[in-house]
Amino acid sequence: MSVFVTKPFVPPLEEYIAELEKIWRDRVFTNQGRCVTSLEKVIREYLQCQNFQLVSNGTIALQLAIDALNIKEGEIITTPFTYVATITSILWQRCTPVFADIELNNFTINPEEVEALISSHTKAIMPVHVFGYACKVDELEKISKNYNVPLIYDAAHAFGSKYKGQSLLTFGDLSTVSFHATKLYHMAEGGGISVNSTQLSSRVDLLKRFGHHYDEYICPGINAKISEIQAALGLVNFKYLNSIISERKSISMKYDYLLDNVISRPAAQEGLDYNYAYYPVVFDNEAELLKVIDTLNKCDIYPRRYFYPSLNTLPYVEKRSCPISESLSKRILCIPLYIGLEDDYIEKIALLIKKTVG
Numbered sequence: 540m541s542v543f544v545t546k547p548f549v550p551p552l553e554e555y556i557a558e559l560e561k562i563w564r565d566r567v568f569t570n571q572g573r574c575v576t577s578l579e580k581v582i583r584e585y586l587q588c589q590n591f592q593l594v595s596n597g598t599i600a601l602q603l604a605i606d607a608l609n610i611k612e613g614e615i616i617t618t619p620f621t622y623v624a625t626i627t628s629i630l631w632q633r634c635t636p637v638f639a640d641i642e643l644n645n646f647t648i649n650p651e652e653v654e655a656l657i658s659s660h661t662k663a664i665m666p667v668h669v670f671g672y673a674c675k676v677d678e679l680e681k682i683s684k685n686y687n688v689p690l691i692y693d694a695a696h697a698f699g700s701k702y703k704g705q706s707l708l709t710f711g712d713l714s715t716v717s718f719h720a721t722k723l724y725h726m727a728e729g730g731g732i733s734v735n736s737t738q739l740s741s742r743v744d745l746l747k748r749f750g751h752h753y754d755e756y757i758c759p760g761i762n763a764k765i766s767e768i769q770a771a772l773g774l775v776n777f778k779y780l781n782s783i784i785s786e787r788k789s790i791s792m793k794y795d796y797l798l799d800n801v802i803s804r805p806a807a808q809e810g811l812d813y814n815y816a817y818y819p820v821v822f823d824n825e826a827e828l829l830k831v832i833d834t835l836n837k838c839d840i841y842p843r844r845y846f847y848p849s850l851n852t853l854p855y856v857e858k859r860s861c862p863i864s865e866s867l868s869k870r871i872l873c874i875p876l877y878i879g880l881e882d883d884y885i886e887k888i889a890l891l892i893k894k895t896v897g
């Protein structure tokens with residue numbers, strides 16, 4: 540059996556079929572139907588946020604966030620240590636990503652670097668709660684206020700993570716999330732936006748539905764709606780969210796125990812209630828990492844290099860040196876973590892890493 544870095548969660552099929560039967564009965568497949576409306580409510584209550592809207596994926600969520608702020612050009616300060624969608628969303632909105640380096644201890648953007656990069660061209664700051672770890676939200680908030688630059692969080696990994704008792708999706712002017720099948724809570728494809736201002740939220744709502752209300756055509760929007768089929772899966776999966784997080788926690792703790800002193804791990808963060816979205820391990824150098832990948836692959840185990848390469852080195856961006864991100868991205872690996880990963884495999888993976896590194 541091949542073991543991959545992740546395997547999507549599946550609920551009992553009968554529960555999903557029961558939801559589908561209701562859709563068949565009503566014949567409403569999209570356009571803010573029953574499932575989307577009730578799932579938005581469920582998530583709003585769970586996150587304790589003002590406004591939450593489902594959209595078709597986490598990438599379009601970022602693009603809508605930029606567009607809702609009426610940003611049509613200019614610079615967006617962001618992190619090079621993230622999934623490429625953070626950067627492509629900026630580029631698709633005809634803006635320029637400007638890279639601030641990261642903190643070594645938890646891989647999130649360094650607020651001092653952000654502040655140093657602010658100029659008259661800066662239109663927004665887009666940090667990422669990478670792997671579900673909290674950015675330095677207080678410092679970033681201060682910078683955003685002082686320079687009057689909006690803050691968009693890519694919280695794609697952060698569903699279920701809390702900082703000082705508050706969901707990470709409640710920070711910033713807007714926070715976006717992904718519900719892609721590889722994320723800890725999913726609906727096959729999907730995404731969402733949490734918005735702190737109700738006015739801005741109406742703007743997102745307009746933009747995601749072609750920019751018109753009935754016969755009133757207001758602006759050129761796009762289609763970023765999610766279907767009832769997906770929202771139905773979201774409703775069923777939501778019932779398992781707490782057990783998903785606690786099972787991931789238990790697997791992570793087993794790895795912690797087995798890999799203690801073997802690899803380095805992100806620093807524990809005060810005030811963070813973690814969602815255990817990923818299990819990144821950091822090696823001393825790239826050669827060691829490559830050896831580990833090779834050893835695991837030979838046993839049919841496939842970890843992933845999240846995130847490599849550092850995105851400031853991509854061929855289609857304006858380069859700016861980010862030494863910490865560049866060094867880290869060569870040495871970091873996410874090892875398998877998913878519901879149903881057996882203890883035998885957890886032990887085998889840890890043992891193989893130990894043997895290769897030790």
Ligand SMILES: *Cc1c(COP(=O)(O)O)cnc(C)c1O
Binds near residue numbers: 693
């Ligand atoms: C998954 C992901 C996205 C994009 O989400 P999709 O739903 O796949 O479009 C954006 N940012 C980060 C950091 C991600 O990991």
